Amino acid sequence: MRVDRHGGGNLCFRDNDGVTTRGSGTVGPSPNTPEALAAVDGEQELIASVLRGDRKAAARLVSTHIDAVYGFVRLRLVPRADLVDDVVQDVFLAALNGLTTFHQRSSLRTWLIGIARHKVEDVYRQRLRSPEALEAGDDVEPEWSSATADLDEQIDAVRVRSQTRRVLAQLPEHYALVLLWRYWEQRSTREMAAAIGASEKSVERTLARARARFRELWEQQRRPSTSGRQ
Amino acid sequence: MSDEHWFERLADATGATDERAPAKLASKVYSAVVAGLAERGPLLDLKDCRRAGGHLCVFEQTLTLLPRATGIGTMNPCRVCHARALGERMEHAPIFWPGCPYSEFHNG
Numbered sequence: 001m002r003v004d005r006h007g008g009g010n011l012c013f014r015d016n017d018g019v020t021t022r023g024s025g026t027v028g029p030s031p032n033t034p035e036a037l038a039a040v041d042g043e044q045e046l047i048a049s050v051l052r053g054d055r056k057a058a059a060r061l062v063s064t065h066i067d068a069v070y071g072f073v074r075l076r077l078v079p080r081a082d083l084v085d086d087v088v089q090d091v092f093l094a095a096l097n098g099l100t101t102f103h104q105r106s107s108l109r110t111w112l113i114g115i116a117r118h119k120v121e122d123v124y125r126q127r128l129r130s131p132e133a134l135e136a137g138d139d140v141e142p143e144w145s146s147a148t149a150d151l152d153e154q155i156d157a158v159r160v161r162s163q164t165r166r167v168l169a170q171l172p173e174h175y176a177l178v179l180l181w182r183y184w185e186q187r188s189t190r191e192m193a194a195a196i197g198a199s200e201k202s203v204e205r206t207l208a209r210a211r212a213r214f215r216e217l218w219e220q221q222r223r224p225s226t227s228g229r230q
Numbered sequence: 231m232s233d234e235h236w237f238e239r240l241a242d243a244t245g246a247t248d249e250r251a252p253a254k255l256a257s258k259v260y261s262a263v264v265a266g267l268a269e270r271g272p273l274l275d276l277k278d279c280r281r282a283g284g285h286l287c288v289f290e291q292t293l294t295l296l297p298r299a300t301g302i303g304t305m306n307p308c309r310v311c312h313a314r315a316l317g318e319r320m321e322h323a324p325i326f327w328p329g330c331p332y333s334e335f336h337n338g
Contacts, residue, residue: 049282053273055264055306056284059331062260063338070255071247085255092259096266161244183241211233 043108047099062092068109069116076120076184078168079176083123091116117185121195124181128174129196134206167217175210182207256335257317264306272304285329287313308332 046064049057066088073087094115095102102111128134168176181187189207193200267273276294280286286294289307296302308314308331316323317332325333 049274050267053267053271053304054279054282054284055267055273055308056279056282056331058263058267059260059334062256062263063331063335066251066256066259067249070251071249074249075244075247085258088251088255089259089262092263093266096263157243160240161247164240164244179237183237184245186241211237214237215233 039107043104047102047108050096051099065109065112066092069112072113072116073120075165076180077123078165078180079171079173080123080127081169087116087119087123090119094119121181121185121187124177124185125195127177128181128192128198134174134178134196134198134202163218163221167214167221170217171210171213174206175213178203178206179210179214252321253323253336254318254321257314257323257332260331260335261308261314261318264308268306272301273306275303277303287327287329287333289327290329 046057046060050061069091070084070088073091074081074084077084077087091112095112098115102108106114168180171179178192181192182189187195189200189203192198193203196203264273274282275298276286276290277298280294289311293302293307311332313323313325313327313330313332316325317336323332323336325336327333
């Protein structure tokens, strides 16, 4: 799932076709196809059943969507894995509270991921709000060689994903959070600064250090496997 | 490729996930959701759940034998069930009853 930005600051979610589900998931069909219409009907029925207090429908709701919500939250809270379970649970409880206001302008999954995004950003705000959070640096200079930067040659989805997660987990928490917020959540430095009451300059400085540190760890992790092949 | 662009590409390449949530997390979330529903009022009677196509576990089926007037069918027997306790604490919980949501989270 990615967020596309449109003019006027509107956000539009793009479903992530890579997400798998335990149950009869609703991801996939294009709009207005019979499958898509059936999926909408199925979601309407599921929501109505949950609101009637049908516990079996609640099990279906959890079963169908928990993998997507978990995957979304887990990646974005790599540096705070201890919070993932609580955040996922909060997402479903918030969804339960807001189910009557869900008008199906998006799919149920997109709506749930939207709630997850808010919950994750609450964590970012809390963790980065303290004045020292952004200033705590390590002495890495923000520079890297573009000669080693050809990501196209490195793309191997599974390996890149796990390496990314490892590197994010190794970074100081505030570095990982600003990177996730900026690039995975696509927030501007201005938005981030406003959310945590810091100056844009200080967010940019932290981001530069975070990028440099990330790249350094990234290159360190690549070296052994590269030399091993020769 | 600029530093900024490199990170944008990386985020695009790694934003999707095909991970499964741990079964014990699914169990805890389900318990919390049902507890949330129960706080708002009586749950749908088990007989009505079955009528709506839901599968009942052996314990729930037993409860449906009691008269509706007792109100027991609208309660949440999972709250005191060992399947819930196991399901929330173990990753591969040995629970195999058909119709038990915890069993389905672990074996589904």
